[in-house]
Amino acid sequence: MPTVRDPLDPKTSMWYFLAFYLRFLRERAGLSLTQCGSVIGIARSTVSNMEAGRQRPHDDWMVKLDKKYDTGQLLQVLLWFARMAHDPDWGRQLLKYEEEAISTKSFHAQVVPLALQTEDYTRACVRASKFKDLDGTMARRTARKTAYLDRGDAVLTWAVIDEAVLARLVGGPEVMKGQLEHLLVMSELPHVSLRVVPFSSGAHMGADGSLQIIGLEDRDIAYSGAQNGGRLIESPGEVRELSVMFDRIGVKAAPEEASREIIKAYLERLA
CATH class of the missing domain: 1.10.260.40 (lambda repressor-like DNA-binding domains)
Structure with missing residues (x-):
């Protein structure tokens, strides 16, 4: 029955x-x-x-x-x-979309994107967060990162970060040194594009916070970061607006090879 x-x-x-x-x-x-x-x-x-x-x-x-x-x-x-509308269960749905993604485009102005973080860097971010369940939060973030890495080149990744991400000593010099080395390794992968918006580029549209565009087989959805939680966006019109914003931020970014040189310069300061 x-x-x-x-x-x-x-x-x-x-x-x-x-x-x-x-x-x-x-x-x-x-x-x-x-x-x-x-x-x-x-x-x-x-x-x-x-x-x-x-x-x-x-x-x-x-x-x-x-x-x-x-x-x-x-x-x-x-x-x-x-x-x-605001969906109180948006976090779980975001994870589902990430599992189905064929591409991701993200911009971060404060920290390294989760998928490109080392364990020590992630742990330092969690310790500095407002979450009470630090072990649980760390486990969830590690699981998300592992799920991304396990998919390999099945997910095309375009990541743009502000130079401030490189300048901020998250976890101290040794943790940051390991993170910068990891970024250089990840940036060499054929399915990963990593670019840096240098301080010399001046003001840009990413000052309001992080954003992510997740490409699915049949459509795109977006995530906009904010204090006390972000917002999952599925309206096609608003997703297009954020896609245009990502492109306009990208115009300010250095090319891939020049971005690697910027990362290397910060790494040399910690050597």
Whole structure:
């Protein structure tokens, strides 16, 4: 006998409300998961994951379901609101997207991007954070970094950092020396592009904080860093804006080889 899954609490977030309502409409129409999948052109398991909040709907799926359920553009509008609203579970969803990514573009003005950090550097960042569960936080960050490294060249990485990242002695001279050496090694990998925005470039659009563009098979999503937590962005228009911002910051950055020379200069100071 199949397991009957309890519906999600629609008050948790707009994403849960949309998932809850999709299940309601399907059951009211008397459709099975398989039949609903046939309408959209996806597998039964994907419909199940969508109604369980594990799979984010796509625009064309909502178009087809709006037509099937005769709901005008209601589902398309709900998807838009879900993408625009704050999701309290955004961190878990970000991890899922990182696992599915085929490319990442990130800018950091304060610290080295997590994927390019050494263990000692990560530990120093965690110790300086506001988190109470330092061991748990360290374990989660290490797991994210390991997941990235394990995928190798399956993920194309473009990273841009401000020169201030190199100047800041995170963890002290020895930790920073190891981190700079690690950056030089990572920058030589064929699937990694690392560039530095030198102080001589002056003001640039990255002064407001870090950003990340995650490329998926069918679309891009973005993450914008901020104090007390960041924000996951799925609205195509806002993702494009952040992509343009990344490109404009990149214009200020030195080329890859020149960026390596900047890193080497900081490394020599610590030798």
